[in-house]
Amino acid sequence: MATIEQKGMYAKFPRSGKNVSFTHYCPGCGHGIINKLIAEACAEMGLQDNTIFVDPVGCGVFTYYYWDASHISAAHGRASAAATGACRARPDAVTIAYQGDGDLGAIGFNNAFQAASRGEKFGCIFVNNSLYGMTGGQMAPTTLAGETTTTSPFGRDTSLTGYPLHVCEVFNQLKAPVYIARVSVADTRRIMQAKQAIRKVFEIQRDKKGYALLEIIAPCPTNFKMDAQKAAEFCINEIEKEFPLGVFRDDTTKAPEESSPVEPSTSPLLAPKTVPLFASCAELFAEKDAIEPAIDDNTFAERRFKFAGYGGQGILSLGLTIAEAARLEKRHTLWFPSYGPEQRGGSANCSVVVSGTPIGSPTVEHPDVLVCMNQPAYERFVGDVREGGIVIVDETVPVKVDPPAGVKLVVWPAIRMAEEFGVPKAANTMMLAALKKLNCTGLSGESLETALVASFKKKPALGEKNRELLKKAEATA
Ligand SMILES: Cc1ncc(C[n+]2csc(CCOP(=O)(O)OP(=O)(O)O)c2C)c(N)n1
Ligand code: SF4
Known part of the structure; x- marks a missing residue:
């Protein structure tokens, strides 16, 4: 036929x-x-x-x-x-x-x-x-x-x-x-x-x-x-x-310009933009915050992180700190938050991807690094961790489920240390200390510290305080 x-x-x-x-x-x-x-x-x-x-x-x-x-x-x-x-x-x-x-x-x-x-x-x-x-x-x-x-x-x-x-x-x-x-x-x-x-x-x-x-x-x-x-x-x-x-x-x-007839305006609110009308996202952000673009580097293997706990535990800012540290090192990075409807106390998690090459998707189904601040978060995500990966869990979390084979489990006293140091809200900084000490981010300690301080841009004193706490936690645990 x-x-x-x-x-x-x-x-x-x-x-x-x-x-x-x-x-x-x-x-x-x-x-x-x-x-x-x-x-x-x-x-x-x-x-x-x-x-x-x-x-x-x-x-x-x-x-x-x-x-x-x-x-x-x-x-x-x-x-x-x-x-x-x-x-x-x-x-x-x-x-x-x-x-x-x-x-x-x-x-x-x-x-x-x-x-x-x-x-x-x-x-x-x-x-x-x-x-x-x-x-x-x-x-x-x-x-x-x-x-x-x-x-x-x-x-x-x-x-x-x-x-x-x-x-x-x-x-x-x-x-x-x-x-x-x-x-x-x-x-x-x-x-x-x-x-x-x-x-x-x-x-x-x-x-x-x-x-x-x-x-x-x-x-x-x-x-x-x-x-x-x-x-x-x-x-x-x-x-x-x-x-x-x-x-x-x-x-x-x-x-x-003929097909997009936008009249020039004298209003400061409508000041002519220097970016073209249909600039790509990257161009728009670069223009807005003067962010230097990431540099492609095939030798830097992609790392995928998941941070999970309750809202108010600083989970989302911990993820942002990692993303910011990656940005400082000119890595490609994406931060993707997910939280329940409650303003505080509901479940919260975020995904962070850090890569030497452009990232296709911000979602993290199989993290290399999982950080859990509460039991529901641990039980929900531990089975997803990739072989060779690591789970860092706060010591208050009852570990009733084993991580998958080939995944390292580290129990870390983040909440206790923050309380002992007199700053209970700094449990996320204590977790950052774990990530830094265990050297599992692929990012330098210096970038992590700078990013931590930068996350308190509006309250510089707190930034320095957290830097101190970070060092103290590394030395203690
Ligand atoms: C969120 C969601 N709502 C409803 C459906 C059920 N659904 C599947 S196809 C369809 C409509 C298809 O009609 P159309 O887009 O006109 O395409 P056609 O099949 O005629 O080519 C609907 C309502 C669905 N799959 N997902
Ligand atoms: S649109 Fe769907 S139902 Fe209609 S003729 Fe085509 S294949 Fe058949």
């Missing part, structure tokens, strides 16, 4: 343990056509090795089995948020979010709209089939007035559920997007136009021009309860009447 060339797609799709060469889409489904157009555009433009697709939850969920490129699978409605992260972390790559009309128009509307408003540099391909396909054909924000769905069995009643949401028209109120268009895949001519528009979205991302939204009207024969031909006709005769096709905006030929 002759094989059909599948540009940009894997040759086989290993779904459900089977190695098949057909997709999971129903016959006549618009997603199938769109998936092929996207794969072709990506391959023809030579972008496969530099493209990050952000996949939705919806019928488009399995695109990671089909498109031969990098993928992030986002939670339902969060593809634009995940794409924001991807395009900021990898400004050199082409980022494309793929979303359905339930995904983008309902649960995910705000994060998609805000990403567009910020002019994030990704392309959003938005498949509008007028309902929730994957979950059985429920009403979506895009459902037509009078359209029958499983949750509008007598037709959408606009007096109860409002009117169809016009995503392109709403996004067209924003300043930042550079391209907004609506196409359809309901017949061959439309498919050819859709392909051109998809290429345009890729071009915009390749050339770093800004945010692009492409809505694609697509048939869902299964939930329209029609054959493929009738479903395509329904798109042309009904959906496109409500959602006219066309280019709403194309600022791609204009210079960036």
